[in-house]
Amino acid sequence: MWVLALTATMLAATAPVTISVNPEKVQVVGLPCMPGSLKVGMTNTGTTDRYADLELSAPSPVVADRKIISTWLPAWDPDHTVTTPVGVTVPRTAKPGTYSLTLSVDRTRRTVPVEVLPLPPKDNLVLGEQASASSTHGSFRTCGAVDGDADSANWSTRTGWNDATRAVFPDEYSVSLIAPSAIGRVELQTLDSARYPAAQNGLRDWDVQVRVAGSWVTVDQVRGNAVGRVKSVFPAVQADAVRIVALDSNDHAYSRIVELEAYAR
């Protein structure tokens, strides 16, 4: 390693940045799609605009869904806080207890307690399990349709999945289990609220598929739907994943699933 000495006059004082966290403590269970979440705020309290890098450090078993938050921080008056959501997960095998997540920017550090709760018993086999999608609109999280919140009133603010490809079908939404399990019923809650009734904005046509020994098998086909919750009941099969192949929605724009559930019978 060789060194070029530069004079210290190049160093401009950087504006100070404060960190805020909401909530101040995160609770999480060991399911991949049921992250604990927090909002991390960065505020430039100085008088010059700047960029800042906030590093997130999560000792095992805590996993944050990002390692860094870099952003422009304007020196507006009044102060403007740039808020970024952070998801925290732990593996299924994590021991219940309290861990920590450390946030640091410049020389400021902030430690957030992360409480790992025991795995809850569940009938809905896909609750919190690993979801994936052909695409996910930026206002949504792929996990949003297996997070246990089936309430259309929370659509897009707190829950739900919406694809990112407007007016392009099919879209796919799938959830993987860690091992094959008997599945005989799949329930799909599409968007259906007073503001966004299913007949106008809900999913209209879709195939329900389960993965059996590595191959997708179609177990139900729903066509012309205009209601919020649709049950697909079929002879139970041993499967390790559930997939919705969305073929059209009532506004022909986006596929919208508030919650997807799968049961043994």
Added chain:
Amino acid sequence: MLLTGCAPLNVREVTRNQTRRKFLTASGVAAGLAISGALPGIGTSNASTVEVDRLRDYPFRLGIASGDPLPDSVVLWTRLAPHPLDPFGGVNDRPVAVVWQVAEDERFRRVVRTGVEIARRESSHSVHVDVRGLRPWRHYYYRFIVGGHISPVGRTRTAPAPRQALSGMTFAFASCQAWWEGFYTAYRDMAAKDHDVVLHLGDYIYEYGVGADSGVRRQPVPVELTRETMTLDEYRGRYALYKTDPDLQAAHAAAPWVVTVDDHEVENNWAGPISENNAPREEFLVRMANAFRAWYEHTPVRLAQAPNGPGIQLYRRFQYGDLVRFNLLDTRQYRDDQAGGDGEKPPNPGSLDPKRSITGAAQEKWLLDGMAERSARWEVLAHQTAIAQLDVKAGPDMVVPMDTWDGYVASRKRILGGARERGVRNLVSIAGDLHRSVASELREDYAASTPVVGTEFVGTSVTSGRDGMDHDQIGRTILAENPHVKFHNFQRGYVRCEVNAAQWVADYRVADRVTVADGTVSSRSKLIVEDGVPAIQVR
């Protein structure tokens, strides 16, 4: 104008110690340091010394590029990223010295310019070298060296001398390259051909997540790349992902690029400080600042194109002697919000409002004043989206896109009319955004059927929209409803143009498939404009 002067890094003294000299000698590089200027709003490293990290792993995984050619200058670019999808490309927080060389020959026997730039963490270890003192209208070769790592060799070309009589030139233009919707087959074809310059007209990245396995590419990616980009690290990560593509890298290495942004470098259909879904203004300004910063870090442009927070100077000119002038426009940053709530609508009081603008008043004046100079035989508007009217509804009713110049009819009238009044000899528009090829004759006022004053070549997407087909239903409707549209195609590809004093030839190169890695590209049609005759002939 939001740009302010940029204070150069204040380097009083550079200690040339023995080790460094040895290093430079070993690299065959003459001593001499060029330290890049600091960016507005970007703090410099806290270290009082620049440690020159050797980087254990090969750092040129995002390729190299050159751009914004002038008669005596091109900008060279690279970004050090041994692990492209990691934060900061897997480089630690120490600055890194990057040696650059420009030679007249591919083997670097005649090196004509060389220097050292410092790659810093606050610029995600990107470097921009504004190489000066080059000779006009000639090819040069360039490369970068970090420690024992040598980059691929790029080929570039300066612009001709001012007012040089130019017998002909060849260039390409492209746009819209959604990562998850296809392979960059078009760039493989582009890289294999000779172009004096390549223009990229926007949607180089998309803000959308690419999907857990990158769509048709079936390449698993880290979770950060599956989210919509909001923060600077997310925009940086998206550019890094896109730039790992070998065909895109090859196209950059083959010719200098001139790059602007469209909407997806920030967010779908943004209009100035107004976001697609009306996010709070303050929130969106921060997002714009992050997006522009990442664009600058990954694009071979000069410091004049570095953003100052949520503002960036994108419109600029490139002169190719007396033959072609490229007016690179910015029709996103200064536009009025889309009329009628955006989408496709019948012409309405908003879209017809004489006060509304897609360029903003300052840019419009800059453009028209430039046209008055009549500096070149072919006056080119290189920009984002279609100027021509595009009725997309079959039958007597008219429905037009609110995001194109159809939503800003007054701009169309003022700029096309302004070109006519100023005696522009051949006005040609090149654009993208539509994900389809559309060649049109331009009229100031389609309703009044005023005379044709120019021609327009909208190029299709590189990948966005997947494979496509020769004509889809919308394309057939466009051809049927718009007699001024002379050509349409709905496949993916790019446009290669050969221009001389007598004619302009636009060769629409299309890929048979982009959803597989081994598609092939061929010429779909050659469209010709004769000098002095604003009409499109299809060969």
